[in-house]
Amino acid sequence: MTSAVGHHHGPATGITRWLFTTNHKDIGSMYLIFSLLMFFIGGSMALVIRMELVEPGLQVVQPEFFNQMTTMHGLIMVFGAVMPAFVGLANWMVPLMIGAPDMALPRLNNFSFWLLPFAFFMLLSTLVMDGGAPDFGWTFYAPLSTTYAPPSVTFFIFAIHLAGVSSILGAINVIVTIMNMRAPTMSYMKMPLFVWTWLITAFLLVAVMPVLAGTVTMMLTDIHFGTSFFDAGGGGDPVLFQHLFWFFGHPEVYIMILPAFGIISQIVPTFSRKPLFGYASMVYATSSIALLSFTVWAHHMFTVGIPLVGELFFMYATMLISVPTGVKVFNWVATMFRGSMTFETPMLFAIAFIVLFTIGGFSGLMLAISPADFQYHDTYFVVAHFHYVLVPGAVFSIMAAAYYWMPKWTGNMYDEYLGKCHFWCSFVGLNLTFFPMHFVGLAGMPRRIPDYSIQFADFNLVSSLGGFLFGFSQLIFVLVVVKCVKGGKKAEAVVWEGAEGLEWQVPSPAPYHTFETPPEVK
Amino acid sequence: MKSNRKLILQLCGATVGMFLFGFALVPLYDVFCDITGLNGKLELVAKKNTGVIDTSRAIKVQFIANTNENMPWDFVAKDVEMTVHPGENARADFFVQNLTNEQMVGQAIVSVSPSIGAKYFHKTQCFCFDRQVLNGKQAQEVSVLFSLDTDLPDRVKKITLSYTFFDITDLQPVAAN
CATH class of the missing domain: 2.60.370.10 (Ctag/Cox11)
Incomplete structure (x- = not known):
């Protein structure tokens, strides 16, 4: 393949390389490093929460600060860690996987990344403001986030606007890249699944991020310009907020999981040394999950008093989503069936993903049963559910992807022993943290409360210990990354024995410029 | 590059459209409730x-x-x-x-x-x-x-x-x- 020499220049030197870069690999790396930083900031907030919940009563923080921690933890993990990590992976891998020289809109790419540090600086700065940071939960329900909000809510609104603009621009870039810049012989049904799932995710982003922008704009005008979108006193409706928020929010949870499905669909065939079972059904399943995600938003609102017809409709629609999701799980298991499997770190994360994500899917199915949801609503059962789909779901898939492609990015093999340590510590830690939450939730422990009844004490202690194990074991990951960037065994072009795809046709590390002439796709 | 421009314009149009749709939902929910007698x-x-x-x-x-x-x-x-x-x-x-x-x-x-x-x-x-x-x-x-x-x-x-x-x-x- 072409190297970095020739009439093209290599990367600029110094800080300007990162400030002005339009290279998809540089921008991808910046996204990934940024999201790792946010992962640690959001994670430390989770540890503050777990520290307070070690035992009943109030000991470490004030309840007001506890509320700020739950809110900021959620916001930072969703908008600062998981979403930018997937955008970073898309930046790095989509052009390599479809045989394109770069993203379609490289300058826009630079702009969408550099919006993020400002957005999150603004969001984090609210922690030191008068009245404290946002404290109304990451779902920022009105009137908590309007009438009763701290003054810093305005900064929160603009941070969401900025992060939203960044996501939308990133999504537009991904769509244009995938639709217009594939290698000439790569038809849609030859695209790797990671590319497919990102294409669908990008359409979801374009469809729902603007609705979120509209919703926070309504909050802004309610707070500062005397409108009454969500204020019953002026003819508005606070429940309208929840409808608008979840119209965005439910597709948003698929935005955070569809690229993960794509990653797992790349990794499992590689380490099973078999082609993916049911490629076409994977594509259709992903598309139907995306479409169905627009019809289920009110299952977050079963207890607000929606009519019986609504309860039934949203219950059945939600349950319907488990069908395409089941197809995917079945296909992954069928791919592994009778494969020549090996268990390198990416595969360990991928298998843990399949098992634990399925557990999260099942608790989701329980929550979908609307009469039962009246018991589960706003308890730790919900917390257990969405952490099971987001931590071993989204986060594990990102970790798996990082281990899988790190040799391609750095040119060096990562330390397999440390990688396995990282995996097992994370695996044990997260199950210790989140599994007991099912039990305390079913027993009625409400979420987002800094104190709890004494009968929940033992399970909460276990959760807290698990939380600290999980949190600190992420430092192993940092060590792995630093070691891998600095050196190690040189990686070959085809890093993994069973790996298929265009990204393995370029040398490791991937040169600064790749695929200046489109490759042949078989 | 011409097809890029067309696609980008369509996607920007979709973005603006969805932003406006968010506001359109405010009266739409009311209309929906009026028709069905919900709420x-x-x-x-x-x-x-x-x-x-x-x-x-x-x-x-x-x-x-x-x-x-x-x-x-x-x-x-x-x-x-x-x-x-x-x-x-x-x-x-x-x-x-x-x-x-x-x-x-x-x-x-x-x-x-x-x-x-x-x-x-x-x-x-x-x-x-x-x-x-x-x-x-x-x-x-x-x-x-x-x-x-x-x-x-x-x-x-x-x-x-x-x-x-x-x-x-x-x-x-x-x-x-």
């Missing part, structure tokens, strides 16, 4: 009673009186709960007092739970049809005359009406909601 909103018009009384069942009707947070009035339901037969005429009384020293205008808005009951709850006369003008410290008794439709579904055994008084002193004299 427990009552029609603010008097209905004639058909005169047929279904004595085979009795429905519990409960009244809740609230004031909006910005409304300095006292508002209490004198009849908290009553039992009526579908088709029967009934009357519920409320006490309302302006706690300030100035003249104020209030408007009560009603919400019915379960919302399915809303379209079977007929009001022949209601204080919520009109704006209530109270002088400083003035107290007043207000009432609602109502009947339940004989078509009320069997599974509804209890209906709760929640009235909330809003301050509309500063608003133009138009019928609220």
Whole structure:
């Protein structure tokens, strides 16, 4: 393949390389490093929460600060860690996987990344403001986030606007890249699944991020310009907020999981040394999950008093989503069936993903049963559910992807022993943290409360210990990354024995410029 | 590159479109609720009673009186709960007092739970049809005359009406909601 020499220049030197870069690999790396930083900031907030919940009563923080921690933890993990990590992976891998020289809109790419540090600086700065940071939960329900909000809510609104603009621009870039810049012989049904799932995710982003922008704009005008979108006193409706928020929010949870499905669909065939079972059904399943995600938003609102017809409709629609999701799980298991499997770190994360994500899917199915949801609503059962789909779901898939492609990015093999340590510590830690939450939730422990009844004490202690194990074991990951960037065994072009795809046709590390002439796709 | 431009414009159009759609949802939800009768909103018009009384069942009707947070009035339901037969005429009384020293205008808005009951709850006369003008410290008794439709579904055994008084002193004299 072409190297970095020739009439093209290599990367600029110094800080300007990162400030002005339009290279998809540089921008991808910046996204990934940024999201790792946010992962640690959001994670430390989770540890503050777990520290307070070690035992009943109030000991470490004030309840007001506890509320700020739950809110900021959620916001930072969703908008600062998981979403930018997937955008970073898309930046790095989509052009390599479809045989394109770069993203379609490289300058826009630079702009969408550099919006993020400002957005999150603004969001984090609210922690030191008068009245404290946002404290109304990451779902920022009105009137908590309007009438009763701290003054810093305005900064929160603009941070969401900025992060939203960044996501939308990133999504537009991904769509244009995938639709217009594939290698000439790569038809849609030859695209790797990671590319497919990102294409669908990008359409979801374009469809729902603007609705979120509209919703926070309504909050802004309610707070500062005397409108009454969500204020019953002026003819508005606070429940309208929840409808608008979840119209965005439910597709948003698929935005955070569809690229993960794509990653797992790349990794499992590689380490099973078999082609993916049911490629076409994977594509259709992903598309139907995306479409169905627009019809289920009110299952977050079963207890607000929606009519019986609504309860039934949203219950059945939600349950319907488990069908395409089941197809995917079945296909992954069928791919592994009778494969020549090996268990390198990416595969360990991928298998843990399949098992634990399925557990999260099942608790989701329980929550979908609307009469039962009246018991589960706003308890730790919900917390257990969405952490099971987001931590071993989204986060594990990102970790798996990082281990899988790190040799391609750095040119060096990562330390397999440390990688396995990282995996097992994370695996044990997260199950210790989140599994007991099912039990305390079913027993009625409400979420987002800094104190709890004494009968929940033992399970909460276990959760807290698990939380600290999980949190600190992420430092192993940092060590792995630093070691891998600095050196190690040189990686070959085809890093993994069973790996298929265009990204393995370029040398490791991937040169600064790749695929200046489109490759042949078989 | 030309096809890039077209696709980018389409996607930007979709983004702007979805932003506007978010705002369009505000009236759309109302329209949807109006058509389907969801959300427990009552029609603010008097209905004639058909005169047929279904004595085979009795429905519990409960009244809740609230004031909006910005409304300095006292508002209490004198009849908290009553039992009526579908088709029967009934009357519920409320006490309302302006706690300030100035003249104020209030408007009560009603919400019915379960919302399915809303379209079977007929009001022949209601204080919520009109704006209530109270002088400083003035107290007043207000009432609602109502009947339940004989078509009320069997599974509804209890209906709760929640009235909330809003301050509309500063608003133009138009019928609220």
